[in-house]
Amino acid sequence: xxxxxxxxxxxxxxxxxxxxxxxxxxxxxxxxxxxxxxxxxxxxxxxxxxxxxxxxxxxxxxxxxxxxxxxxxxxxxxxxxxxxxxxxxxxxxxxxxxxxxxxxxxxxxxxxxxxxxxxxxxxxxxxxxxxxxxxxxx
Amino acid sequence: xxxxxxxxxxxxxxxxxxxxxxxxxxxxxxxxxxxxxxxxxxxxxxxxxxxxxxxxxxxxxxxxxxxxxxxxxxxxxxxxxxxxxxxxxxxxxxxxxxxxxxxxxxxxxxxxxxxxxxxxxxxxxxxxxxxxxxxxxx
Numbered sequence: 001x002x003x004x005x006x007x008x009x010x011x012x013x014x015x016x017x018x019x020x021x022x023x024x025x026x027x028x029x030x031x032x033x034x035x036x037x038x039x040x041x042x043x044x045x046x047x048x049x050x051x052x053x054x055x056x057x058x059x060x061x062x063x064x065x066x067x068x069x070x071x072x073x074x075x076x077x078x079x080x081x082x083x084x085x086x087x088x089x090x091x092x093x094x095x096x097x098x099x100x101x102x103x104x105x106x107x108x109x110x111x112x113x114x115x116x117x118x119x120x121x122x123x124x125x126x127x128x129x130x131x132x133x134x135x136x137x138x
Numbered sequence: 139x140x141x142x143x144x145x146x147x148x149x150x151x152x153x154x155x156x157x158x159x160x161x162x163x164x165x166x167x168x169x170x171x172x173x174x175x176x177x178x179x180x181x182x183x184x185x186x187x188x189x190x191x192x193x194x195x196x197x198x199x200x201x202x203x204x205x206x207x208x209x210x211x212x213x214x215x216x217x218x219x220x221x222x223x224x225x226x227x228x229x230x231x232x233x234x235x236x237x238x239x240x241x242x243x244x245x246x247x248x249x250x251x252x253x254x255x256x257x258x259x260x261x262x263x264x265x266x267x268x269x270x271x272x273x274x275x276x
Contacts, residue, residue, distance in 0.1 A: 044214050046202045057195050064184045075224055076182050079217040083233055083241035086213055095221055103221035105245035 005087040006041050014127040015134065019055055022063055022130060024123040029100040029114025030093060031122065032071045036060050038088035045080060045088060056088070059134075063092045066129045077106070143225040144179050152265040153272065157193055160201055160268060162261040167238040167252025168231060169260065170209045174198050176226035183218060183226060194226070197272075201230045204267045215244070 004010065011023030014034065025033040036059050038048070045053055064076050073094030080090050095102055100110045142148065149161030152172065163171040174197050176186070183191055202214050211232030218228050233240055238248045 044202065044206070045216065046199055046206060046214075053195075053199060054192070057191075061184055061191060064182065068182070068184060075219075075221050076184075077217070077219045077221070078183065079215070079219070079243075081213075081215045081217070081243055083213050083215070083243070105217075105219055105221070105243060107243035107246045109247060 003041055003087050004085050005037055005089055010037050010089065011035055012123045014123060015059075015130045019052065020059060022059065024126060025091075027106075030106070031096075031119070032067045032073070032094040032126065034063050034067065034092045034126065036063060036090040036092065042088050043082070043086045048088070056090070060090045060092060062130060062133050066126060066133050067092060067094045070126060070129060074102070079105075141179055141225050142223050143175055143227055148175050148227065149173055150261045152261060153197075153268050157190065158197060160197065162264060163229075165244075168244070169234075169257075170205045170211070170232040170264065172201050172205065172230045172264065174201060174228040174230065180226050181220070181224045186226070194228070198228045198230060200271050201268060204264060204271050205230060205232045208264060208267060212240070217243075219245075 009023055011025045013021060014024055015022040020036055020038050023035050023037060025035055027033050038056060042048060048056065060078065068076065071094045074097050075095040077093040077095050078090060080088065082089065093106060098115055100112055100114055101108055147161055149163045151159060152162055153160040158174055158176050161173050161175060163173055165171050176194060180186060186194065198216065206214065209232045212235050213233040215231040215233050216228060220227065231244060236253055238250055238252055239246050
């Protein structure tokens with residue numbers, strides 16, 4: 001079965017270990033949008049064992065911490081949907097009052113056009129902060 | 139500040155402890171839709187400490203397990219958004235190929251009308267299964 005997340009990175013690689021990777025999603029109007037993608041083709045979080053699930057969530061929340069520190073968003077959105085691509089992946093999305101869909105979910109109808117271009121070095125900045133965070137988890 | 143999730147249950151109560159509650163959401167076309175709502179008014183998951191966060195996710199995944207066992211959905215959707223109500227709460231949504239928005243997120247434009255009414259005793263069934271699951275976590 002063809003699976004986009006088995007066959008492609010799904011974004012710009014920021015960090016990875018043997019279980020998962022963190023990628024940057026270049027979505028207009030969404031500064032700092034990252035995904036945490038489980039390496040193996042597994043459909044649901046409850047298909048992972050307890051340790052795998054805990055590891056996955058530890059990385060999701062590390063990404064959330066880094067994005068909050070870097071961008072001070074109005075809200076963080078976390079989602080594991082996978083209706084199109086049933087391979088465990090988390091969206092970690094900094095939300096801002098002037099982003100294209102706020103206060104709706106990013107999957108709703110767009111309310112306004114993106115107001116700013118993505119800064120070129122953002123993936124590198126996030127990767128550095130995440131590497132630091134995961135090297136020193138406290 | 140007025141907060142819907144501080145002032146109302148946010149659904150039919152299924153299970154609760156001192157930290158959080160699980161409620162049933164009566165949304166047409168969405169059989170089994172539950173929310174896990176943190177009791178205290180906290181905005182982001184990373185505002186909780188490690189133990190609180192682990193507890194919250196343990197309950198989210200217990201709800202996912204129960205919903206999969208009860209309804210065999212085509213996919214589970216998990217989301218913590220809170221753009222309208224910035225008080226930590228998780229949506230745990232069994233998704234089916236014939237539900238109103240599949241394969242889009244439930245916050246997207248509806249593709250079809252709800253095909254079935256909610257069965258009256260569903261909240262009771264889920265509450266019983268969840269209570270059993272959390273009494274015997276393995």
